[in-house]
Every structure is written in C-alpha cells, then in structure tokens.
Amino acid sequence: MQDLPVTFNDIQSAAEQIAGVAHRTPVMTSRTINEMAGAEVFFKCENFQRIGAFKFRGAYNALSRLSDEDKDKGVLTFSSGNHAQAVALSANLLGIHAAIVMPRNAPPVKLAATRGYGAEVIEFDPSEDSREALARQLAEERGLAVVPPFNHPHVIAGQGTAAKELIDEVGELDIITTPCGGGGLLSGTSISAKALSPGCEIIGVEPELGDDGLQAFQSGKLVKIDVPDTIADGARTNSLGELTLQIVRANVSRMITMPDEALIRTMRLVWERMKIVVEPTACLPIAALLEAGREGRIDAKGKRVGVIVSGGNVDLTKTGTWFSSS
Amino acid sequence: MQDLPVTFNDIQSAAEQIAGVAHRTPVMTSRTINEMAGAEVFFKCENFQRIGAFKFRGAYNALSRLSDEDKDKGVLTFSSGNHAQAVALSANLLGIHAAIVMPRNAPPVKLAATRGYGAEVIEFDPSEDSREALARQLAEERGLAVVPPFNHPHVIAGQGTAAKELIDEVGELDIITTPCGGGGLLSGTSISAKALSPGCEIIGVEPELGDDGLQAFQSGKLVKIDVPDTIADGARTNSLGELTLQIVRANVSRMITMPDEALIRTMRLVWERMKIVVEPTACLPIAALLEAGREGRIDAKGKRVGVIVSGGNVDLTKTGTWFSSS
Numbered sequence: 102m103q104d105l106p107v108t109f110n111d112i113q114s115a116a117e118q119i120a121g122v123a124h125r126t127p128v129m130t131s132r133t134i135n136e137m138a139g140a141e142v143f144f145k146c147e148n149f150q151r152i153g154a155f156k157f158r159g160a161y162n163a164l165s166r167l168s169d170e171d172k173d174k175g176v177l178t179f180s181s182g183n184h185a186q187a188v189a190l191s192a193n194l195l196g197i198h199a200a201i202v203m204p205r206n207a208p209p210v211k212l213a214a215t216r217g218y219g220a221e222v223i224e225f226d227p228s229e230d231s232r233e234a235l236a237r238q239l240a241e242e243r244g245l246a247v248v249p250p251f252n253h254p255h256v257i258a259g260q261g262t263a264a265k266e267l268i269d270e271v272g273e274l275d276i277i278t279t280p281c282g283g284g285g286l287l288s289g290t291s292i293s294a295k296a297l298s299p300g301c302e303i304i305g306v307e308p309e310l311g312d313d314g315l316q317a318f319q320s321g322k323l324v325k326i327d328v329p330d331t332i333a334d335g336a337r338t339n340s341l342g343e344l345t346l347q348i349v350r351a352n353v354s355r356m357i358t359m360p361d362e363a364l365i366r367t368m369r370l371v372w373e374r375m376k377i378v379v380e381p382t383a384c385l386p387i388a389a390l391l392e393a394g395r396e397g398r399i400d401a402k403g404k405r406v407g408v409i410v411s412g413g414n415v416d417l418t419k420t421g422t423w424f425s426s427s
Numbered sequence: 428m429q430d431l432p433v434t435f436n437d438i439q440s441a442a443e444q445i446a447g448v449a450h451r452t453p454v455m456t457s458r459t460i461n462e463m464a465g466a467e468v469f470f471k472c473e474n475f476q477r478i479g480a481f482k483f484r485g486a487y488n489a490l491s492r493l494s495d496e497d498k499d500k501g502v503l504t505f506s507s508g509n510h511a512q513a514v515a516l517s518a519n520l521l522g523i524h525a526a527i528v529m530p531r532n533a534p535p536v537k538l539a540a541t542r543g544y545g546a547e548v549i550e551f552d553p554s555e556d557s558r559e560a561l562a563r564q565l566a567e568e569r570g571l572a573v574v575p576p577f578n579h580p581h582v583i584a585g586q587g588t589a590a591k592e593l594i595d596e597v598g599e600l601d602i603i604t605t606p607c608g609g610g611g612l613l614s615g616t617s618i619s620a621k622a623l624s625p626g627c628e629i630i631g632v633e634p635e636l637g638d639d640g641l642q643a644f645q646s647g648k649l650v651k652i653d654v655p656d657t658i659a660d661g662a663r664t665n666s667l668g669e670l671t672l673q674i675v676r677a678n679v680s681r682m683i684t685m686p687d688e689a690l691i692r693t694m695r696l697v698w699e700r701m702k703i704v705v706e707p708t709a710c711l712p713i714a715a716l717l718e719a720g721r722e723g724r725i726d727a728k729g730k731r732v733g734v735i736v737s738g739g740n741v742d743l744t745k746t747g748t749w750f751s752s753s
Contacts, residue, residue, distance in 0.1 A: 149702055372704050373741075376474040376703060376704040376705075377702060377703055378702040378704060415698075417695055417699060417750040420743065420746040420750060421750070422747065
C-alpha cells in the first residue's frame with residue numbers, strides 16, 4: 102500500500118478529538134429502500150450532525166489541533182456553505198476568532214447563520230475576485246491560519262470519523278457510497294472503510310454536470326471545471342485537491358455521476374418514506390444506489406451497503422419548485 | 428379517581444401486544460428549541476412509526492385482540508388519513524381482510540397507499556353520504572368488526588403506549604403536550620402520564636378552527652362542528668367520542684388552540700433545525716409550546732416537557748405554498 106497523507110491512525114485520533122463535541126449520529130434503515138435496492142442499506146445520518154452536516158467533524162478536528170499561537174491569532178476560511186458554519190461553530194466553541202470569506206450573493210440565511218455563530222463574515226464579489234486568492238491575501242496580512250474546506254489532513258481525518266462510526270456500529274460492508282465535491286468526505290470515508298472493512302467497494306458520487314472528480318480519478322491529474330450548475334450545492338467545488346486526489350486514486354473503486362432529476366426524485370422519496378430532511382448533495386449516493394443500480398452501474402443486490410448521508414441543510418422555499426415538477 | 432374506560436393496565440398490555448411489531452420510536456432533542464422554549468423538551472417521534480404516524484399502535488392493538496371468528500370475517504373502518512393505512516397494514520400483518528371506507532376525493536396517494544397494503548378501498552361521495560352511517564351499514568351487511576379511529580378502548584390503549592415509552596425513557600415530566608383530533612392519542616397519553624408521572628400537566632392542542640375538543644372539555648358534552656378548515660388534517664375530526672371525552676375531562680389539565688400560520692412557522696422550524704419531516708398536526712403541540720408559551724398560555728420555563736410528535740405524512744407538493752409565504 103502506498104503512503105497516503107492521511108492514515109487510519111489519524112482518523113482514530115480525530116474520533117477522540119471530537120468525542121463529546123460532535124454528535125454520534127444515528128444509523129437509519131428503511132424497509133422501502135431496502136426493497137427498492139434489493140440490498141440491506143445503512144444510512145449514516147450526518148444531517149443530524151451539528152450545523153446539519155458532516156463538515157463539523159473536519160472543522161472541529163482541524164481547529165482544535167492548532168497551536169496556541171495560531172488559536173490566539175484566529176482562523177480564516179472561504180466557503181459559502183456548510184464548511185463556513187462548521188468553522189464558525191467550531192471556532193466559537195474553542196474561543197477562536199474566525200473570519201469567513203463568503204460571496205456577496207450567498208443565501209442571506211447562510212450569511213446570517215455564519216454571523217450568528219459569532220464569526221466575522223468578509224463578503225466579496227464573485228464576479229470580480231477569486232475567493233481563494235482573496236482569502237490567502239487576507240490570511241497573510243493578518244497572520245491567520247487558513248482552514249480549507251477539504252484539502253487538509255486534519256479536515257480529511259475528521260470527515261473519516263463518520264464512516265468509522267458507521268462500520269463500528271453495523272459491522273463490515275460490501276459497498277459504501279459517498280458524495281464527492283472536493284473529496285474530503287470521500288477520502289476520509291475510503292480510509293476508514295479500507296481499515297475496518299477490507300474488500301469493501303468504495304464508490305464516490307458526483308453531480309453529472311460536475312464530474313471533475315471522475316475525470317481526475319481517470320486521468321490522475323487535477324481537473325478544474327467551471328462551478329457546476331447543479332442543485333447539489335455541496336458538490337459545486339470546481340476540482341479535487343492534491344491530497345484528496347491522491348487518496349481517491351488510491352482507495353476509491355469507482356466514480357459515478359447522477360443528474361439533478363434523480364436527486365429530486367430521491368430527495369422526495371427519502372423525505373416521504375424516511376421522514377428525514379436530506380439536502381440534494383446527500384442524495385447523490387442514495388440516488389446512485391437506487392438508479393445507477395437499476396441501470397447496472399452498481400451491483401448492490403443482496404449486499405450490505407453503507408451510505409454517508411452528508412447533510413440536511415436545505416432552502417425550504419425551493420421545495421415548491423422541486424416537488425411540484427417531480 | 429373515577430373509573431375510566433381505559434386503565435394504565437390496558438396500556439401496559441397494549442405495549443406487550445405491539446412489542447416487536449410497532450417501532451419503539453426515538454426521542455429527539457434540539458438545542459435550538461430548548462433555547463426558544465426556555466425548557467428541556469423531549470420529542471417522541473411518531474413520524475418514524477410504521478405508516479408514519481402513531482395510529483399504527485392503536486390499530487394493531489385493536490386488530491390483534493379480535494376473536495378468531497372476527498378475524499376470519501374481516502374488519503372495516505372509515506378514515507381518509509393515517510388510521511386507514513394503520514388498519515390496512517395491521518390487517519395485512521395479521522392476515523385479516525380489511526375494508527376501508529374512504530371519500531372519493533381523498534388524495535390519490537392515500538388511496539393508493541391503502542390499497543398497496545392489500546386493503547379493499549370502498550369509495551363514497553362525501554357530499555352525499557355520511558361516512559359513519561355507510562360504514563356501519565356495510566359492517567352489518569357483511570358481519571365485519573368495525574375498528575373506529577379513536578373511540579374504542581383498544582385503540583386508546585394502543586395510542587397510550589407512545590407516552591409510556593417516552594416517560595420510561597426520559598423519566599418524569601412537568602408538562603406533556605399532545606395534538607387532539609378525536610382525542611384517542613390525547614386520552615391514551617393522559618392515562619400513561621397520570622400513571623408514570625403524577626403531577627404532570629397534560630395539555631391537548633387543537634387547530635383554532637376545530638376547537639370542538641375545547642368546547643366539550645369545558646361543557647362536558649360532545650360538541651360537533653363542521654369539518655374544520657385547517658392544514659392539520661389529522662385533527663379534522665368533527666368531535667370527540669363518548670370514551671375520549673370522559674377520559675379527557677378526567678385527566679387533561681388544559682386545551683389550547685393554535686392557528687394554521689403558527690403550524691406553518693413551526694413546521695418550517697422543525698424541518699430546518701431538527702431535520703425531520705413532521706406533519707401539520709404534529710406541529711400543534713410544538714407550536715403551543717413555542718407560541719402559546721410566548722403569549723403566557725403555557726408556562727414551560729425551566730421545565731421538562733414531553734411532546735408527542737404524532738406523524739410525518741405530508742403531501743410534499745404543498746410545501747411550495749406553505750414555505751414561500753412563511
């Protein structure tokens with residue numbers, strides 16, 4: 102096995118670091134979905150995680166491991182989504198100042214929620230400025246530690262604790278499916294699965310219009326695509342990172358893409374049958390299981406399947422559009 | 428204490444009867460709602476019950492206690508909602524034929540779901556026929572046992588098992604709030620609460636436009652009102668029954684009403700913050716806690732409060748209307 106930048110030891114250490122702070126989220130099952138998939142499916146429900154998504158795991162692990170000096174100076178990150186709130190809450194709990202660079206056109210509720218955790222929000226114009234460049238410039242000027250959304254060993258290790266908890270609880274799996282945006286969750290999941298359930302097939306799922314991960318997985322090189330137009334807002338990253346690419350290439354069995362219509366059908370099914378609110382990104386691996394299964398792209402029949410349900414942060418005012426047309 | 432038609436012994440017996448068939452649903456908590464209510468709130472999540480609502484408890488308890496002769500003949504009920512599916516599924520599990528009288532204009536998904544459990548659906552025209560009269564006539568002609576939606580000792584005892592599980596799990600409560608339609612759930616809840624948590628204040632919550640329960644509670648006489656125009660479809664019954672009135676009068680501390688706008692606000696809050704799908708009727712007791720609390724109609728400050736979250740069966744195509752205007 103090649104040396105990877107994150108090991109299962111790092112994930113075990115992250116699990117200790119976040120214990121008692123992050124929720125140990127429930128594993129749910131559904132008769133209906135088992136019947137539809139012809140499989141035994143275990144949903145690791147990170148929609149019940151703090152801030153409503155797995156991102157809290159990685160952010161808290163990373164922030165809590167900063168040196169005292171870095172903690173005193175504060176942290177900075179760039180995100181318009183769940184990572185922003187994860188850093189803001191983690192910083193709040195740890196007594197660290199957090200500056201979050203967010204696009205001016207981010208949903209007002211997200212800007213407000215991030216400020217609500219006590220973080221300083223720095224707005225920028227996404228049509229003029231590059232988010233990452235701006236963030237790095239600010240970090241240098243102020244001497245802040247940057248906590249990126251996925252391409253960081255402590256972030257990846259934190260995200261891997263979800264799959265660790267899942268397999269610790271239900272035992273070995275034949276398949277594990279996970280959403281893929283920047284690849285932090287997929288990387289962490291793959292490391293836990295390799296360690297705790299050798300032989301488990303690890304499948305990453307992307308939006309059809311944002312298949313940079315699939316392209317990079319096949320070519321071995323980072324592929325950058327324009328911000329994909331998909332309702333799976335957690336997977337609107339435009340490429341993997343150096344670290345996540347290396348781990349995904351080494352561990353992942355297959356990358357699959359799903360169209361938005363499949364995400365809407367799946368979201369409706371999960372809300373109606375399982376009575377849980379899951380966000381479009383979290384529906385990527387569920388849709389893959391149900392629909393790519395029918396198309397023969399996944400063979401889950403008779404198998405034990407784990408699904409990382411990444412989050413449940415949804416703008417409910419959009420549900421009218423989603424569910425009237427489906 | 429006066430002799431009531433259902434005792435806590437009946438509820439204990441019902442708990443044994445449904446064990447391993449009904450789900451022991453989870454109790455959830457929410458930091459956000461605790462802070463809003465200034466109380467420690469325990470949600471008994473019957474939205475995760477089989478068929479998506481508490482109704483399965485009462486229906487299964489009642490059907491499983493029929494004589495062999497009655498089981499052979501089959502059962503009949505009248506309902507357009509969760510009770511119909513509860514009877515259909517219970518009958519299916521017990522190998523009993525079920526005939527369900529449903530209005531022709533019931534939502535097609537509900538007609539289909541009820542048929543999906545193998546029940547015979549008998550449609551009627553609600554503008555011409557009286558549902559109960561039709562059902563009783565059919566039952567007589569065919570010799571079927573009638574399992575009414577709430578006014579039956581075994582149904583009431585079954586519904587009481589939810590509050591029993593809640594208090595068994597979290598300990599004594601200062602207040603328990605429960606939706607009230609026909610009063611089956613409220614009656615059962617009140618009997619468990621009186622037995623397991625003496626001194627617990629028991630509050631029933633109705634839609635503002637369907638306050639027949641409040642009127643009957645105050646007057647001691649059954650009050651019939653036209654089918655109330657409310658989104659809380661589980662509370663669209665037009666009166667309590669003889670049995671539920673007697674129990675509610677004896678045990679319940681207070682009846683409160685809530686307007687539909689409060690139910691929509693509460694539904695949105697619960698979906699967004701707790702990530703669970705709850706139906707409008709289930710929001711009655713949560714809204715009462717949050718909004719009647721602010722108005723001083725409930726004093727929950729610093730108290731331990733149980734809430735029976737009755738169900739999660741929602742027509743998602745309506746969410747656009749609900750959540751765009753709220």
